[in-house]
Amino acid sequence: MNRQVSDPGRTDRQGMPVRTENYTASRPPEWQGQLGGCGIASCISLNGDLICGDRIARMLTIMEERENGLGAGYACYGLFPQRREQYCLQFFFDDEDGKRNAEEFMSGRLDILHDEKVFTRERSTIAPPYPIVWRYFAEVPERRSWKGDLDLGEEDYLVELVQHINGNVEKAFCVSSGKDMAVFKGNGYSYEIADFYDLPRYSGTMWLSHSRFPTNSPAWWAGAHPLSLLDWGVCHNGEITSYGVNRKLVEMNGYRCTVLTDTEVVTYLWDLMVRRNRLPVEVAAFAMAPSTFHDIALMPPAERRLAEWLRITYREAFLNGPFSIIVGRSQPETTLIALADRKKLRPMIAGLSPDGSVAYCASEESAIRIVEPEARTWAPEAGNPFIAVTGKGVLRRGIEPSFQGVRM
Amino acid sequence: MSDPKITAKRSDHRLPERFVPRIDYDLCRVCKRCINECSYQALEFKGSKVVSAGGCVACGRCIAVCPANCIEIRPVPPQFAPHGNWSERSRRSILAQASSGGVLLSSCGADDPHPAIFDDLLLDAAQVTNPSIDPLREPVETVTYLGRRPGKLEVCDGKVIIREDDTPLIRMDMPLMFGHISLGSISYNAQKALFMAAKELNIVAGSGEGGLHPDFYQYADRICSEVASGRFGIKPEYLKGVAAVEIKIGQGAKPGHGGHLPGEKVTTMISETRMIPRGTDALSPYPHHDIYSIEDLAQLISVLKESTEYRLPVGVKIAAVHNVGAIASGLVRAGADFLTVDGFKGGTGAAPRVIRDHAGLPVEVAIAAVDRRLTQEGLRNRVTVCAGGGIRSSADMIKALALGADVVMVSTAAMIAMGCRVCQQCHRGLCSWGIATQRDDLTDRLDPEVAATRIVRLFQAWNEELKEVLGAMGIDAVESLVGNRDRLRYRGPNPKIAEVMNVKHIGEGWG
Numbered sequence: 001m002n003r004q005v006s007d008p009g010r011t012d013r014q015g016m017p018v019r020t021e022n023y024t025a026s027r028p029p030e031w032q033g034q035l036g037g038c039g040i041a042s043c044i045s046l047n048g049d050l051i052c053g054d055r056i057a058r059m060l061t062i063m064e065e066r067e068n069g070l071g072a073g074y075a076c077y078g079l080f081p082q083r084r085e086q087y088c089l090q091f092f093f094d095d096e097d098g099k100r101n102a103e104e105f106m107s108g109r110l111d112i113l114h115d116e117k118v119f120t121r122e123r124s125t126i127a128p129p130y131p132i133v134w135r136y137f138a139e140v141p142e143r144r145s146w147k148g149d150l151d152l153g154e155e156d157y158l159v160e161l162v163q164h165i166n167g168n169v170e171k172a173f174c175v176s177s178g179k180d181m182a183v184f185k186g187n188g189y190s191y192e193i194a195d196f197y198d199l200p201r202y203s204g205t206m207w208l209s210h211s212r213f214p215t216n217s218p219a220w221w222a223g224a225h226p227l228s229l230l231d232w233g234v235c236h237n238g239e240i241t242s243y244g245v246n247r248k249l250v251e252m253n254g255y256r257c258t259v260l261t262d263t264e265v266v267t268y269l270w271d272l273m274v275r276r277n278r279l280p281v282e283v284a285a286f287a288m289a290p291s292t293f294h295d296i297a298l299m300p301p302a303e304r305r306l307a308e309w310l311r312i313t314y315r316e317a318f319l320n321g322p323f324s325i326i327v328g329r330s331q332p333e334t335t336l337i338a339l340a341d342r343k344k345l346r347p348m349i350a351g352l353s354p355d356g357s358v359a360y361c362a363s364e365e366s367a368i369r370i371v372e373p374e375a376r377t378w379a380p381e382a383g384n385p386f387i388a389v390t391g392k393g394v395l396r397r398g399i400e401p402s403f404q405g406v407r408m
Numbered sequence: 409m410s411d412p413k414i415t416a417k418r419s420d421h422r423l424p425e426r427f428v429p430r431i432d433y434d435l436c437r438v439c440k441r442c443i444n445e446c447s448y449q450a451l452e453f454k455g456s457k458v459v460s461a462g463g464c465v466a467c468g469r470c471i472a473v474c475p476a477n478c479i480e481i482r483p484v485p486p487q488f489a490p491h492g493n494w495s496e497r498s499r500r501s502i503l504a505q506a507s508s509g510g511v512l513l514s515s516c517g518a519d520d521p522h523p524a525i526f527d528d529l530l531l532d533a534a535q536v537t538n539p540s541i542d543p544l545r546e547p548v549e550t551v552t553y554l555g556r557r558p559g560k561l562e563v564c565d566g567k568v569i570i571r572e573d574d575t576p577l578i579r580m581d582m583p584l585m586f587g588h589i590s591l592g593s594i595s596y597n598a599q600k601a602l603f604m605a606a607k608e609l610n611i612v613a614g615s616g617e618g619g620l621h622p623d624f625y626q627y628a629d630r631i632c633s634e635v636a637s638g639r640f641g642i643k644p645e646y647l648k649g650v651a652a653v654e655i656k657i658g659q660g661a662k663p664g665h666g667g668h669l670p671g672e673k674v675t676t677m678i679s680e681t682r683m684i685p686r687g688t689d690a691l692s693p694y695p696h697h698d699i700y701s702i703e704d705l706a707q708l709i710s711v712l713k714e715s716t717e718y719r720l721p722v723g724v725k726i727a728a729v730h731n732v733g734a735i736a737s738g739l740v741r742a743g744a745d746f747l748t749v750d751g752f753k754g755g756t757g758a759a760p761r762v763i764r765d766h767a768g769l770p771v772e773v774a775i776a777a778v779d780r781r782l783t784q785e786g787l788r789n790r791v792t793v794c795a796g797g798g799i800r801s802s803a804d805m806i807k808a809l810a811l812g813a814d815v816v817m818v819s820t821a822a823m824i825a826m827g828c829r830v831c832q833q834c835h836r837g838l839c840s841w842g843i844a845t846q847r848d849d850l851t852d853r854l855d856p857e858v859a860a861t862r863i864v865r866l867f868q869a870w871n872e873e874l875k876e877v878l879g880a881m882g883i884d885a886v887e888s889l890v891g892n893r894d895r896l897r898y899r900g901p902n903p904k905i906a907e908v909m910n911v912k913h914i915g916e917g918w919g
Contacts, residue, residue, distance in 0.1 A: 037537070239538040241881060242888035244895065250787040259815075293551045309570045311887075312577065313558050318791055320888035321538045343546065343884065344538055356820040407567040 002351050004075035011067045021218045022187060024131030025092040025173040027258070037213040038225070038237035039066030039190075041362040042326045043371075044206040044336040046393050047355065050078070053199030059360075059367040060190040066212035066363060068238075071224035072193040073185025075233035077330050078205030078390070080137075080180050086113060087138050087158060090176045090183060092131035098171030099132060105169050109136040109146065109161060118184075124196045126188035133197075135182060155230055155275065159255075162229065166222075166258040172312050173222040178231025180330045185210075185226065187219040205390045206336055208234035209329045229264045231330040232270050236263040237363060238323025240347050249316035262323075269317050272328055280406050281337055282385055282396060287314035289342040289383030291402065303403050324348040326361055332391040336361065338398065344382035350398060351375040359388040420507045423500060424487035426463040432459060442479060442480075442490070444469035447850055448833070449838040467831040469840035479564045495642045501761075508643075512761040515659060515834035517753040517798055517820060522767050524753075525772035526804045529901025530914060534882035540718070541884055545877035549885040550871055550878075552583040552791045554612065554652065554784075554815055555721035556745035566847030575700070576721050579608040582871040583809060583886050587750075587796055587819035588597070588634045588656065590616025592678050592690065593834070595756030595851035596623075596842045601826060601859035603627035608657070608864050612651050613752075614865040617667065617692060619681040620646050632723075635712065637666055638692035640682040647720075653712050653898035657696070660797035663727030663768045667692035668758065673837055673846045677729030706742035713743070721745035721792075728752060728774030728797065729767075740787045748817060749774050751797025755820040757844055758835035771797040772811060776909035777810025779891050802873035808875075809910065812891040825866040826859040845916075 009230055012018050021028065028304040045051050077371040080088060089110075093099045106112060118133035124334045140154040152160060160175045176183035181204075184197040190211040193199075210225035219340055226233040240246060240262035247257055250268040253276070257264055266288075287310045290296075296307040311318070322345030327337040338361035340348040351360040351368040360368045360375065369377050380398020387396040396404075419561035429442075434618060443451045443458060443515035450464035463506065465863050470479050488496045501512060534540040542547060554686035562569040585670065586606055593616060600623070607630045617634045619641015628649045635642060636656040647653055649844055658664065669678070669690035679686040699705050705713070705724065712722045718903070722805035723746035724739045732749060739747045751771020769777075775795045782788035788840060796817025799805055805816045824830065827841035834844035897914040906913050 142860065159681075239882075241534065241538055241883045241895075242890035242892060245888055248783050248891060249789060252783055252789060277560045278566075279561065279568065280563075280566065283568060292547045292549055294547065305570060305572070306568060309558075309561060309572065312553050313561050315557075315887045315890075318885065318886060318888055320883045322533075322882070343541075407565075408570075 011063070013327045014068070015030065018069065018127075018219075022129060023066050023129055024099055024129060025094045025171055025222055027179070027222070028220050035198055037066060038235075038326065039063035039211045039324050039363045039367070040235040040237050041360075042206070042208045042235070042328070042336055042338070043358055043360045043368040044334065044388050045078075045358055045390055046388060047357045048205060048390055050203035050205060051207060051358065053194070053202040053204075053207070055371050057191065057199050058192035058207050059362060060209040060211055060365050063211065063362075063364050063369045064190070064222055066213055067190060068213045069189045069192075070214045070219050071185070071187055071212035072190040073183060073184045073210050073224045073226055073235075074193070074197075074199060075127060075176065075180045075208040075226040075235075076202050076204035076233075077183060077207070077226060077231075077328055077334050078204060079182055083137050084113070084180045087140070087177060087179055088135055088182050089162070089174055090118065090133070090175045092175055093312070094131065094171035095391040097133070099134060101169045102165060102172035102174075105165060106136070106138070106161070107140070109144075110136075111141050112138045112223050112274070119198055119201065121196055121198065124188075125296065125349060126186065126192045126196055130196075131186075155392040157270070163258065164320065167256050168212060175222060176228040176233070178233075181231055181233065181280050181328070183226050183228045183233060185222045185224040187224060206289050206328055206334050208233050208235050208326050208336075210237075223259055223261065225263055227259060227261070227267045229267050229271055230275070232267050233328040234263055234267040234270065236323060237324045237343065238262070239321055239326070240265070240323060241321030242319060245316050246319060266319065266325060273317060275312065281335070281387055281402060283406055284317075285337065285339050285385035286310055286383075286402055287317045288319045288356065289339060290318055291342065291383065299402070302408050303401075304373060306403060306406070307408050322346045324363065333392070336386075336388045338380060338385075340380065340385040341383055342383035348380055348386075349377055350386050352394065356393070359394050361386055411642045417915075418494070419562045421503055422545055423503060425462055425464065425484050427466040427481050427483055428460050429479055429481050430693030431458055431469055432478040435476045437476050439475060441473050441475065442637055445469050445473045445840060447838040447845075447847075453511060464574070465831045465833050466829070467833065467840045468829040474812070478904050502894055503778065513758055513835045514761045514764055514832055515756055515758050516830050516832045517755045518765045519832060520772075522753070523900075524798065524800075524804075524902065525770050525905060526807050528905070529772070529807045529896045529911065530899055531806065531810070531877060531881070532895040532897070533880040541879035543879040547884060548875040548878050550874060552580045552886060554578045554580060554790070554794070555739075557790055559790050562647045576719055576844075578612060578721065579610075580612060580815070582867065582874070583815050583890075584609075584769075584805065584867055584870065585611050585815050586793060586822055587767075587817045587818050588611035588614030588616040588632075588654070589757075589819055589823075590618030590634075591621055591671060591681055592616075592618040592846070594844050595842055595846060595854065596621065596677065597851050597854040597856045598823070598826060598859065600856040602822060603631060604824070604856060604860035605863035605867070606630040608679055608860065609867050611867070614654065615646075615650075617656060618678070619683065620650075621677070621681045625649070635708075636692055636727075637694070638690060639695045640684065642688060642694075643683070647712070647716050650720065653716060654721060654725050654748065655700070655708060655712070655727045656698075657705075657724070657752070658727030658729075659756060660727045660752050660768055660771070661756035662759040662763045663729050663752070664694060665763055666694040666758065675846050678846065705739070709743040712845075723747055723794070725750060728769040728771055730769060731773045731779040732769060736778040736793075737781050737785050737787060740772045740782065740791045744791065746792035746794060748794040748796070749778055750817070753797070753798025754796060756834075771795055771799075771808065771818040773905070773909060774810055775811040775813050776911070780910055783891075802870035805870060806874055806877050806889070807896065809886065809889050810892055810896050811911075812893070814890050822863050822868065826854065857893070858904050
């Protein structure tokens, strides 16, 4: 296990001592989940132009008050135009053993076309140990033998493999596994993580980011946000009071919780409802942050019926308590979703560049203004999703009626 | 050897009284109202005074009607030589059986002081990292649906398809229902009060297995009709137009046992409602004699769905027994739209004491086991789980929800609201409050409108308390509490119970 006592003098921004245990790929033995506040920021290019990583790092870092150095991360989409159709599995390894374990497991189960070390700085202000960060570009083989032939689709097969690795393969953790995207995260301040990965070297069509103010430790690199599965990336600010209920739904549908945080469950919920159950994004968002029955009764008949059945059917997907989330995916198209809880107990603001080419979502307006001083900003409503797609523009500003445009 | 010449009278040992009414003669006006009201004839007029006549059961009726407020009922101090093993209760039982040679009957729930696991559970509340909610200022929802859920919505060509006809559901304003109490075990007025309250509260009331009196058809859309092993009173009106149908396999107070309404209680009204001859014993067999296995149950579920044209949820009620998780999973696979789990502290109008006090599983553990098993099998989001049996307060209800019940079934508390004092004499049919009796002079004592109002007030108060707790937890809809065992902690003497229920111990946080 890659556990090392770091600089004993390390403190957080308030001068409070920070616990010295630090974990990379392996889950800390006493880990029971995490709580706390956070800062989230994202940007998406609506016309397909690339956005440099420096831009998202500036957005996140300006909200330094929202973090305390115990976790930050970024996800970049549209990152590998040359390998757009291949899955990019990006790993943390505690050490060479972890790498060997993961490669041994993947051998024969995935067709690995290329692998490379992910650039990280050898010296950093972040407390060591650092994980080995490695990425594999892979295709799913025709013959997928996994616990016998389960006749899984390509994506379900990959979900099974990744969840198995994260639950069972020692010293290895797959932090992202989607097409045309990767996650860069770790245990440090937003600017430290950006520096550790040298974020300006990357450009993409969409970025998500997250910084943490956890009320608990220890620090675990793999437990930082964004949480990702397939091409889903989720940054989450909040504390889901219904976690026990939500977790049951994803576990009933075969997901295995390995990170033990509400954000992980939120990631699986999106995968379940939108990829597997094929619900439109705004419909899934309604299930997560539904209107009250009182307000549903005021809807037009068709919408009312859908709303009621969503609440009944996806009761366990209802995320109760305060949250604001930013969700990204690359398939079938690069999409940014932002959603706050139905009382909007955590902040979320959206913005658009004056030329309409870049859309933003963030916890604070400062995050948008620092990179786009003249942006038009607005506040999406409680429980009302913001949706933007590269090549299509902003599809929902988060102020429209619940099911506008949904076919019933 | 049991010599018939030795009559009960000759062989009986006189036992000390358990309760004695004491009258303050300085205040008593000798109005004799207490004597008239005491259906157990425990008071008599002697000389110029009202005196105790023996046989007081502490039903408290005399206290309630005394205009001078001059009666108190005192438990008689122990009259038996003290012994750590041979309790007074065990010696009384032996003496009673030595006299009668029969099975000891009792009523209400198990009265042994088994500690309630509910009392060992503590609720969570929100602080700092999430905000609590004031239910008086912001919506906190308690709407609950009962019935089968589809598991997922179909999407076809990007179009969301809802097949609501496949899955009939009942909407209720709170996660509470009245348990099944039959006409026969309770009086017409008592059952009417329950149905009126269910209508007013927009929840569901169980019919019990005694059929449905024609006067009560007006409440049918709030009634869950019970199909029990005696099949009493089952006719088209009993199945159509009601809210739901429930097959009763077992009852928490007497798992594995049937029912027996003695012939003297089968009055004209009862005989018409149950569709049996007047004065005959109404016997409910122990098992359903057409259900000897799970596939037989599946057939009966199909028959009931077919005969109600798939418009009603059909459920199954079982007593909480040791293998309750696996049985529950079988019920769902057999087609049950909802299932009801009745814990061993559940009430009864009459049950053998040995079963009532010794058989079954506490409802707390049963709920957790059912919820866990159905989750493991991927069935939990298809079915509604109702549970009850010894729910004494809103706190019990809230903990039952957090353990995994969608709907909490309450009966005894509703009867207490009507006037019941839990004296455990229901099986004698002499209920002085007019609840568990068929004697006209006694049933007249219960005004159904007053009783209904009292039940409505009780349940509204419990629902308000539920909202307060939800708000304190930072939860604004009750469905986010159901099965949310993360918000419970165990503080009791046996951590194994916490482990079995999948509840963390006090002191264990999240991180």
